Amino acid sequence: MGVRPPSGGDDDEPESVEFGIAAVDARLRRSDLSFPATKDDVAAELGHEQIPYDVHGNTVALGEMLDEIPTAEFRSRQELLNQLHEPFEEYRRNNSGGVIQQVRSMLPF
Secondary structure, rough: OEEOOOOOOOOOOOOOOEHHHHHHHHHHHHHOOOOOOHHHHHHHHHHEEEOOOOOOOOEEEEHHHOOOOOEEEEHHHHHHHHHHHHHHHHHHHHOOOOHHHHHHHHHOO
């Protein structure tokens, strides 16, 4: 997941804000973790990482999200990301700031 932040009125192209599994993917690509990998391998390498779960920068530890999935071993990075998708979505839904914040996060400004 990722969205572009609002433009500040300048001509520069804004960078995207990564959150959820897109943020996990970025951290996985920068890590030394190789696949297949166990849940313990992922937790040891990145479990302490605070991952943004929404466009407002609210974070959750990756280790907490790993606890929500039953799979013990991942054959690929994509398999891990697929397993993490639903826990991140559920966490975002349950920890959002309410309807007004959800609507504001969808507006382009």
